[in-house]
Amino acid sequence: MGLTLDDIDKHYGTSGKRKPLDAGVLEKTQTALKGTEVKIAGTGTIVPVNSPLPPDAQNIASLVSTEERSA
Amino acid sequence: MAQRVNPPPSIPDDVYNPTDNPRVNALYGYLDKTVTIVGCGMGGEIALHFLRSGIKNINLIDFDTLDAGNLVRHPCGAKHIGKNKAKAVRDLLVEYSPACRNGIKAYKWNILDNRAKFESIISQSDAVVIATDTDSSRFLANEVCIETKTPAIYVAMFQKGAGGELFTYIPGGVCYSCLALHQDRHDYVREYVDAENKADCSSKRDVRSMPGLGIDQSFLAAMAARKTLDILLEGQEHSLAPMGKNWIIWSLSGIKALESTLSSHQFDLPQHVGCMFCNHA
Numbered sequence: 001m002g003l004t005l006d007d008i009d010k011h012y013g014t015s016g017k018r019k020p021l022d023a024g025v026l027e028k029t030q031t032a033l034k035g036t037e038v039k040i041a042g043t044g045t046i047v048p049v050n051s052p053l054p055p056d057a058q059n060i061a062s063l064v065s066t067e068e069r070s071a
Numbered sequence: 072m073a074q075r076v077n078p079p080p081s082i083p084d085d086v087y088n089p090t091d092n093p094r095v096n097a098l099y100g101y102l103d104k105t106v107t108i109v110g111c112g113m114g115g116e117i118a119l120h121f122l123r124s125g126i127k128n129i130n131l132i133d134f135d136t137l138d139a140g141n142l143v144r145h146p147c148g149a150k151h152i153g154k155n156k157a158k159a160v161r162d163l164l165v166e167y168s169p170a171c172r173n174g175i176k177a178y179k180w181n182i183l184d185n186r187a188k189f190e191s192i193i194s195q196s197d198a199v200v201i202a203t204d205t206d207s208s209r210f211l212a213n214e215v216c217i218e219t220k221t222p223a224i225y226v227a228m229f230q231k232g233a234g235g236e237l238f239t240y241i242p243g244g245v246c247y248s249c250l251a252l253h254q255d256r257h258d259y260v261r262e263y264v265d266a267e268n269k270a271d272c273s274s275k276r277d278v279r280s281m282p283g284l285g286i287d288q289s290f291l292a293a294m295a296a297r298k299t300l301d302i303l304l305e306g307q308e309h310s311l312a313p314m315g316k317n318w319i320i321w322s323l324s325g326i327k328a329l330e331s332t333l334s335s336h337q338f339d340l341p342q343h344v345g346c347m348f349c350n351h352a
Binding site: 052053054056057058059060061062063064065067068069070071 | 110112113114202203204206226227228229230234236253254255256282283318320326327328329336338340341
């Protein structure tokens with residue numbers, strides 16, 4: 001998918017500091033790393049990448065994404 | 072001739088102490104835990120559930136004032152109008168059980184403006200209930216709960232009370248930001264992350280219409296309180312069956328995701344690969 005540790009560094013930051021989401025990197029990361037585990041370069045942090053959502057959960061997640069929320 | 076009603080005799084403070092209630096004790100015994108509730112609208116109803124369930128240490132946080140329009144859903148009555156919501160709920164709980172007054176604390180401030188104070192309170196809590204109506208406050212609570220390793224329950228009602236959502240964060244696991252990303256609500260996460268001052272986005276409310284009635288809210292409040300009990304009872308002998316997975320979608324009168332009435336879907340969501348909060352915890 002063309003994903004490199006540099007891409008992940010751009011997303012997560014080599015110092016471990018959080019950075020704003022980069023939609024392009026995020027998309028590549030999501031696509032390439034589902035079901036795996038990755039060590040973030042420069043930090044040693046292990047990012048758990050769990051299984052993708054089951055289709056029924058993904059469907060419901062999409063459907064409720066636009067719900068207004070109150071309490 | 073009308074029968075004369077005598078005024079009630081003076082009621083001692085300890086006439087009802089939930090922590091000594093035999094029914095509570097039969098289910099799980101003494102529950103010496105501290106719970107913090109952020110948002111004292113629906114949170115007020117949840118607080119009352121906690122008190123009746125034997126939790127006597129409750130922190131209540133809300134910057135808002137109770138007005139007449141809130142009474143359609145709020146447990147506090149007309150005499151509390153004009154009070155800060157957290158203080159109104161505290162007064163209600165103390166009225167319910169004066170013996171618990173020392174453990175119930177009310178804080179009138181916005182967590183987005185008082186992160187240090189919020190962190191201090193959360194770090195001493197066994198669980199946190201997030202019952203606010205802005206995503207910025209939910210994301211801030213998410214950050215703090217991850218940092219302090221504090222379990223959290225997020226509860227929200229959908230438009231017109233047709234249903235709602237309950238999400239549970241357990242330290243080390245999937246967080247509220249993961250939930251938002253799974254729901255493709257990247258713009259909400261991004262707005263929060265990008266804001267240098269998190270309070271700047273605190274005025275963005277999700278709600279643009281009436282959220283529902285008290286009877287709609289009560290289902291979700293009870294579910295949130297019950298789910299919190301599950302967390303508090305972890306490691307303690309008890310006879311309550313565990314309730315649900317980490318994400319519960321509730322349909323009262325039919326929602327887009329779940330057209331059946333009085334039904335639910337629940338899933339154990341995984342962490343989201345793009346989450347920049349819990350993946351660094």
